[in-house]
Amino acid sequence: MDIGETVTIKTESANVIAEPPTPVQKTPTYIVYESCLRELLTECPDCKMKADVRMRRWGTFLTVLQNCQYCQYSRRWNSQPVLGSTPAGNLQLAAAIYINGASFTNIEKIFKTMNLKIFKWPTFQKYVQRHIEPAIVKQWRASQDGLLAELSQQQNIILGGGMRTDSPGLFARFGSYAMMDLRNNKVIDVQLVESSTCGGVDNMEVKGLGRSLTLLKDHDVRPDTVVTETRPEIEEFLREAAFTHYYDVGHIEKGLSRKLKVISQKKNCRKVKKWLPTIRKHLYWTAETSTTGPEKMAKWMSIVNHIQNVHVHDDPRFPQCLHPPHTGDEDKWLAAGSPAVSKLSKTLMNKKLLNDVERLSPHPHTTSLQHFHSVSKRFAPKQQMFSFQRFLCRLYLAALHFNENSGRPQATSADGEPLFRVAFLKSQTRECTDKPVKVEPTYGYEEELVDLVFDKVFPDPTPYVEEVLKIPRPPDVPSRFDQPCSQDVVFGYVSVINRGGRPPLY
Ligand SMILES: [Zn+2]
Ligand SMILES: [Zn+2]
Incomplete structure (x- = not known):
């Protein structure tokens, strides 16, 4: 066996070992310093002499070319599994940022502060549009279909609806209308309404309510009572639709x-x-x-x-x-x-x-609705501008988070005593009250979303992307799915790496 064959066998065996036994998204990841990597890779594994090491990076991904000029040993080492032409860590980090409702710009700053390498904004956008948002839409719809199927079998359904606008008063561009099943405290529908498409800010709420009720009807859900704010246009709309209408206390x-x-x-x-x-x-x-x-x-x-x-x-x-x-x-x-x-x-x-x-409602819903709106603010902060699709997907995330955690029980001490915290009343700062402490929230929906991205959407994004494109959106907010992106060039580089070519030096 000559040296060349030996090298080939070793490279293959290294690749086999590099294959993780568990799905890539569930493999633990670490921060590794470049000096530590060089310590590991500078010595030739065969002759123990100093090998030539060249590093190339794309985003969080690093590929290392190791060549020994003494014994001709050569190999390529990748810091992450590469799926097709995509480094797993780049896709996973983009998904983690988005799913947590974090800001890419803030994360990028944090990374920069500690000299941790990350991809640029256009790459993030590419993952968001191709994989992450399509997965969110799919997951929300699956969850919503389940909730509506259960409701379609029930009687005396009591719904509570309310709107949150993205900015105060007449300046609001978007309003998000949330419809809740008040008996189970679950968000069953979220509608994003753009003011310019419904004749102004004042009409957004009734538009959102109307869309929600149409969707429920399409799913054979027949609500008995609807609780809303006191607005004449909503009053009129619900009277015509023959619902029992209560006002939210x-x-x-x-x-x-x-x-x-x-x-x-x-x-x-x-x-x-x-x-x-x-x-x-x-x-x-x-x-x-x-x-x-x-x-x-x-x-x-x-x-x-x-x-x-x-x-x-x-x-x-x-x-x-x-x-x-x-x-x-x-x-x-x-x-x-x-x-x-x-x-x-x-x-x-x-x-x-x-x-x-x-007309006061015996079913107060403001607390639940306000809680949902505060969750949605975490995923779609008011100070940030979002496109229609981005805003909608962030609302879906908020709904997934809310529904998973809406029934959290009160936390207890080690002795089994229920826990309370002191809270100050908003309007009476000198007054305080005991509020129950809930158990820690869970994030099962996040894990399911990441699995969906890796296992289903990434291997074949087209059907998922097509579903997103079918969402009716305001005419002045075109889909940006088919916009060319400089990232295509970078995808090209990774393809080159996988084919054994030489990516550019950084
Ligand atoms: Zn050597
Ligand atoms: Zn009295």
Whole structure:
């Protein structure tokens, strides 16, 4: 056997060993310093003399050509498995960045700070468009189909819907409409609406709601009750569609609290500040404990007596307060005929508010919806601009994360005691409350997504990409799938490496 044959056999055997026994995406990865690699590769494995080492890099991937001028030993060593023409680590890092809702620019900065090599933005974009977003769309739809199939078998479905805009007021370009199954606390649909396609910001919510309800109908899901914010156009839309429509208590409470706060800052009304949490709680209690509109009204209006230390009421539907007799702070009661009572009564008995109270939902959904919107902010921060498709995919990620973690139980101590944390109330910074600590969130959807990218989408992206292209999008936001990208050139380089050619030196 001559030297050449020996080299060939060794190279093949090295390749066999380099094949990981587990899928590439599940193989542990490490940060390796170049000096440590040189320490490993500079010595010729055959004659132990100093070998010539040349390194070439693409993104996070490094290929090393090792040549010994003394015994002619030669081999190529790759720092990562190469799938077709793609280094696994580049694809995996791009997927990890995107799936975690991280910013590529921030990650790139972090890498730069520690001189850790990474690919450029166009490469990231290429992976996102070819593999990552198609996988996200596929996974969300599979998950959504499962939820809708279950709902199609159920009766008395209660849905809650609400919109989040990407910027305040008239400047909003996108609005994301989320529809939740309130009994199971799951997001069942997300619609991204562009203001220019529905005649302005004011119409975005009803557009999102309409699209969601059409999708549900297509899946044979027949909701009984829909809970939304109080908006006349939504009211009209749902009345025409013959749904039972309730108003979300959280939304009404927010508007009312703003008005009450203004009153509490007025001269002679300072005492009102102490009453704000009670009034807020009373609104929620009214919604939760009443079965009819008149009962809600009677309970709600009793608060005006209560703040004046009167606990017996004229309305037979709620003749007296249910709380035990008060002890302690007698100074808190408001005097009858005082400016505070006059201003509070005017606000609490406002005709529009009373109409809204009559329609209060016994199924509060603001907390869940706000929680989902705060999750979606993590995946699609307001300060960043996204294309339609990018925004939508990030919302799908948020929905996958939310649904996996929405039913998390309360955490317990080592002794089995439920854990709480102290939380400050938003509008009353001096007041705090105990909030249950939930168990740590899980991220099973992330692992499933990475597996989908590697096992299904990467080997044959076309059908997955085609599904993404079918998503209706605003006409002024064209798909960028077929835009040429400088990355094509780099893909070419890796193909060259795999064919045994010489990639360019870096
Ligand atoms: Zn040698
Ligand atoms: Zn009372």
